[in-house]
Amino acid sequence: MIPLQTPVSPSDPADRDLLRLADHCVKCGLCLPHCPTYAQTRHEADSPRGRIALIQGWVTGELEMSNTLARHLDGCLTCRACEQACPSLVAVGRLMDGVKARRVARLPVWRRALRRRWLSVLSDARLTALLGRLAGRYRVSGLAGWMERIGLARRRWLVPYHRLATAMGAAARPMVADDRPAADLDLFVGCMGSSAQGAAIAATLRVCERLGLRVRIPSGSACCGALMRHNGYADEADRLRAGCVQRHAGRTLVGLASACIAELREDSALRETLEVCDFLDRAVWPASLKLRPLPRRVLVHEPCTHRHLPGGNAAVYRLLARVPELEVIPLPGNDTCCGAAGTYLLQQPAMAAALLRDKLASLADLKPDILVTTNPGCALHLAAGIREAGLTVAVCHPVELIL
Structure with missing residues (x-):
């Protein structure tokens, strides 16, 4: 039986804040059909309603933080469906x-310090660029294939890192900062720019140049703080986002990664941050600018973070509609998370793989040439799954198909 009220009031103000949020839940269960993890396990504790009940029990002292309780809470994707x-x-x-x-x-x-260090590596642009280069060597040197042949890549603890490294090795591209003071927009590339979205950055620069727009990419690209926030380091996340405010406040800010944009928009100084497809769709396109025909079938993956942005993914479809002969179709099941969810694909690899299977089944059935997505984590997760499934589908950012 799920408790409907929590009679014990916690003494800690932070716990009282959590309880106030949790107590808004009336346990109606309308969320259950929309929860990806509940759909997989059919366990009440893996549903939003169940997790909120567990949180209420823990905060009020009725439940201890056991391994079982932690497993159910950690299973949440924070997809917000x-x-x-x-x-x-x-x-x-x-x-x-x-x-x-x-x-x-x-x-x-x-x-606490060890986890912070691990997250600091993933949210440092210089270190992720280095990891991208190392991943490229891991992939092209034959080491990745050798690891697969001898079975090491199938070791439980190594599987998610091997998958991520092979996908990152294929996606990594060098990126050149451009700190010009006079520009029409700042391009936010975040901590994963050169390691996962280098091609998208280059494509954005090409399109903006054709549209007569000057782009500024500040040197020493900074993290937005999302990885830290979703892993429990709110103070560090606030510090990182404050750095972005200092760097970009008062300028037109455009981002490539939907999760970064969602995090940046939480700050009032960066509330007008735009996703790049939305920005380009709003731009003035000269009548003389003709896009080359691209007779390909494209499926659009809609990241959870992008669906929660104002306007959702509509601008992606409008931008792609400008490309002659391009057949654009939404990926079935776009209302369900693909399983990437930031660091979730590393921390919960079994559930991440289970959620990916439905996406791969749709790709095998519809046989697209290209899959587009605006989230680098989703792109790496999907690309790794496509490779393992033996499918011949390219994964890229929508802007890479323009011009």
Whole structure:
């Protein structure tokens, strides 16, 4: 039986804030059909309603933080599909981020520091660029194939890192900063720019040049803070986002990665940050600019973070509609997370792989030439799955198909 009320009030103000958020849930269950993890396990504790009940029990002291409880809470993708169906408007994403922050705060100092270091590597543009170059060598040197042949790549702890490295090795491209003071827009490339979206950056620069737009890419690209926030390090996330405010406030800011844009827009100074397809769709296109025909079938993957942005993915479809002879189709099941979810694909590889299978089945059935997505994590996750499934589908950012 799921408790409908929590009679014990916590003494810690942060816990009281979590309880106030959780108590908005009326346990109606309308969220259940929309939760990807519940659809996989059919376990109440893997549903939004169930997780909120567990949080209420933990915050009020009725439940201890056991391995089982942690497993159910950590299984949340924070995709926020449940929020769209919730009549009580429960802020599940904010609640889950808050719970992670409280759990991190109660970790031993050494574990907290170790996790922060791991996340710092993933959110440092210089280090991810280096990882991208190393991943490229891992892929082309034959080491990745050798690891697969001898079975090491199938070791449980190594599987997600091997998958990510092979996909990143194919996607990594060098990126050149352009700190020009006078520009029409700042291009936010974040911490994964050269390691996962180098081709998209180059394509954006080409299109903007044809549209007569000057682009500024500040040197020393910074992380937006999303990875830190969704892993429980809210203070570090706030610090990183404040750096972005200092760097870009008062300028037209355009981003390539939907998750970064969602994080940046949470700050009032960056509330007008635009996704690149939305920005290009709004731009003035000269009548003389003719796009080359591209007779290909394209499926559009809609990342969870992009579906929650104002206007959703509509601009992606409008931008692609400018390309002559391009057949554009939404990927079936776009309302369900692909399983990437930031660092989730590394932390919960079994569930991430299970959620990916439905996407791969649709690709095998519809046989597109190209799959486009605006999230680099989703792109790497999907590309790795496509490779393993033996499908011949290219994965890229929508802007790469323009011009």
